[in-house]
Amino acid sequence: MEIRPGVLRTPDARFADLPDFPFAPHYVEVPGGALGPLRMHYLDEGPADAAPVLMLHGNPTWSFLYRHMIRPLADAGHRVIVPDMIGFGRSDKPADRSAYSYDRFVGWMGAFVDALDLTGITLVCQDWGGPIGFRILAERPDRFAAVFATNTLLPNCEPPPRGIEGWPGPGIEAWIETCRTSSDLPAGELVAGASLHRPASDVLAGYDAPFPEAAYKAGLLQITCGIPVSEAAEGLMANRAAWALLERWDRPFATAFSDGDPATAAWAPVFRRRVPGAAQCAHPVIERAGHFVQEEQGPALAAELLRFLDA
Secondary structure, eight states: OEEETTEEOOOGGGGTTOTTOOOOOEEEEEOOGGGOOEEEEEEEESOTTSOEEEEEOOSSOOGGGGHHHHHHHHHTTOEEEEEOOTTSTTSOEESSGGGOOHHHHHHHHHHHHHHHTOOSEEEEEEETHHHHHHHHHHHOGGGEEEEEEEEEOOOOOOOTTTSOTTOSOHHHHHHHHHHHHOSOOOHHHHHHHTSSSOOOHHHHHHHHTTOSSGGGGHHHHHHGGGOOOSTTOTTHHHHHHHHHHHTTOOSOEEEOOBSSOTTTTTHHHHHHHHOGGGGGSOOOOBOSOOSOHHHHHHHHHHHHHHHHHHO
16 A cells, blocks of 8 residues: 555555464654655564664565574574565565665665664674675674674675675676566565475465565565676675675674575675684584575574574
């Protein structure tokens, strides 16, 4: 439904009876420029006075992705905060693709962190959660205590040996072109296509739930177009500044990539090599999982995250 010109909000009925998703919704407003304030949804489980574990999703998912990790962390005494990016999940969705950009996604999520006044954060990030989360960390390093990264990246168009051999490659460029020229893509099928084992139909319906019509998918389609793959790309210099901060980061930084995601596998050793805080951490590999490791092996990833937090 359109709540005001140019801003859509998914009806609550779309989120009823989702599998393994009993969590209460919470909301906060972030600045939306000419569109006015935008309502951002998040989950907030566990003790309110505990240090926050901030879990950031990517494309085309939402907080539903982390459903098998939230309860184990909360039961262990951690405050678990899982926001939906603007354009995703239960958060507001600007209807025009021009409303979205890499920098705006960073700005919205940064405003969310500031609005909740989060400190002592352990950042958990996957897919776009990394490029967005690392930028927020670089802008607000005093708010963060540790990083737990899985199946993510921070591209800045560096040549080898500091960067990734063959990245960006034709696969990335083809995916950007697909998103640029498409008017609709099925969220559930995108998740299934990047999984080693096809999720159940009710789970795939959960990923489709935020998008009752193609009009709700402007953010899903546009975010991929923001991947910085050239020297002229928006966000490239900010990504390089984030790398400069990460190369001085001596707080804990763990990677827990899956064994079945060729799209991001090469980035794990880059983080381990370049981030000083990685030297003090274990770096487990999560077996039998594709790109969306939380979906296929959420309990195993949660167990590794708990070991990281305990250490």
